[in-house]
Amino acid sequence: MIRPGFREWLAVGRLFLNGHLLRTDDAGLHLCGRFEAELAAFTGSSHALALSSGTAGLVCALQACGIGPGDEVLVPAYTWMATAGAVLLVGAVPVLVEIDQTLTMDVADLKAKLTDRTRAVIPVHMINRPCDMDGIMGVARSQGLRVIEDASQAVGVRYKGQMCGTMGDMGVFSFNQHKNMTSGEGGAVLTNDPGLHSRAVNAHDMGIGYRSQVPGGNTPIFVGNNYRISEIQGAILRVQLAKLRARIVKMQRRVVMLDRVLRAAGFPITPQNDPDGPLGLAVTFATEAEAMAFGRKRGVRRLFDNSKHTYTEWHPILERRMSHPGLDPWAWAAIAPDRLINDCPRTLDLLRRSCAVNLMTAAPLPVVQVMARRLAA
Numbered sequence: 001m002i003r004p005g006f007r008e009w010l011a012v013g014r015l016f017l018n019g020h021l022l023r024t025d026d027a028g029l030h031l032c033g034r035f036e037a038e039l040a041a042f043t044g045s046s047h048a049l050a051l052s053s054g055t056a057g058l059v060c061a062l063q064a065c066g067i068g069p070g071d072e073v074l075v076p077a078y079t080w081m082a083t084a085g086a087v088l089l090v091g092a093v094p095v096l097v098e099i100d101q102t103l104t105m106d107v108a109d110l111k112a113k114l115t116d117r118t119r120a121v122i123p124v125h126m127i128n129r130p131c132d133m134d135g136i137m138g139v140a141r142s143q144g145l146r147v148i149e150d151a152s153q154a155v156g157v158r159y160k161g162q163m164c165g166t167m168g169d170m171g172v173f174s175f176n177q178h179k180n181m182t183s184g185e186g187g188a189v190l191t192n193d194p195g196l197h198s199r200a201v202n203a204h205d206m207g208i209g210y211r212s213q214v215p216g217g218n219t220p221i222f223v224g225n226n227y228r229i230s231e232i233q234g235a236i237l238r239v240q241l242a243k244l245r246a247r248i249v250k251m252q253r254r255v256v257m258l259d260r261v262l263r264a265a266g267f268p269i270t271p272q273n274d275p276d277g278p279l280g281l282a283v284t285f286a287t288e289a290e291a292m293a294f295g296r297k298r299g300v301r302r303l304f305d306n307s308k309h310t311y312t313e314w315h316p317i318l319e320r321r322m323s324h325p326g327l328d329p330w331a332w333a334a335i336a337p338d339r340l341i342n343d344c345p346r347t348l349d350l351l352r353r354s355c356a357v358n359l360m361t362a363a364p365l366p367v368v369q370v371m372a373r374r375l376a377a
């Protein structure tokens with residue numbers, strides 16, 4: 001998280017002098033629109049849509065891609081529940097894919113999980129480390145699948161020079177308090193496809209038919225939702241994005257330094273899909289006991305203990321609980337109750353043996369260096 005400060009306060013203050021907080025208000029400052037243009041430029045994506053959360057972003061991306069009842073969508077077994085939950089909210093069924101030693105979606109298992117109902121895949125760039133996008137895009141293109149990157153935890157992370165969130169058909173960011181940049185709550189959907197952008201805009205705005213400007217003139221419009229953000233979030237996000245470049249450099253320096261110190265001390269650093277891209281660092285031990293011991297140190301957490309990101313903790317999904325008994329994507333897809341959520345034992349084993357190392361961005365680099373040596377001791 002980039003701590004909001006004076007510049008965010010000033011931007012919101014200016015907005016209050018103007019007084020129009022609704023982004024669609026013609027007399028407003030159009031801060032959300034400006035933020036979207038700046039985010040698109042920053043990521044190298046043709047289009048960006050800001051909305052109320054990463055979860056809303058996933059729902060709108062799935063709706064833009066026309067995913068729905070009867071469809072299967074491949075998601076990794078290690079991610080926040082929203083990745084799989086969004087699939088259910090559009091009436092489709094999530095199918096779990098194992099992670100590999102990089103802690104991101106395993107391409108071989110992705111192939112193994114394909115059925116004739118598979119319509120899309122959502123690779124997730126967890127803890128600021130990119131997926132094997134070449135491998136995933138290769139499978140998706142050969143099978144005609146849509147790819148929606150969940151880059152909620154990887155805003156500003158690169159894979160082979162390209163920003164996470166810009167390589168699939170669509171990409172999703174989260175700007176909640178825990179993510180790289182924040183407006184408390186918030187999210188974005190990126191795409192290079194004007195048609196998908198237009199459908200995502202429709203999906204996020206119930207009142208789209210009454211706007212003076214509708215991107216792509218997506219007619220006829222379908223029933224959307226209201227996941228719009230206000231100009232207050234727009235004001236904050238513009239400042240946060242301006243601060244992000246410096247933040248990325250800061251994170252990179254810490255990753256490089258921590259990697260060097262821990263590697264020199266013989267720690268088994270988790271392999272990366274692009275050694276130059278990541279803004280996060282993990283260690284995968286041979287045994288669970290070693291990971292538990294390391295995970296008790298300050299600035300380290302064992303991934304299995306941060307259990308909300310392990311599929312075995314997604315209780316409403318595991319117990320097939322939707323808001324109404326008739327709203328049952330598994331029944332619509334004619335999926336037998338015994339294969340509602342498939343098991344992923346390799347993922348559990350990797351999470352039990354892996355720890356993420358905190359980059360300690362609040363501390364100056366020399367302090368982090370001392371902490372790193374202490375960790376390595």
Ligand SMILES: *Cc1c(COP(=O)(O)O)cnc(C)c1O
Pocket residue numbers: 052053054055056079080082083124150152153174175176185186187
């Ligand atoms: C944070 C997160 C989300 C959801 O973001 P919200 O803005 O909290 O809705 C989705 N996927 C992953 C992997 C996340 O970490």
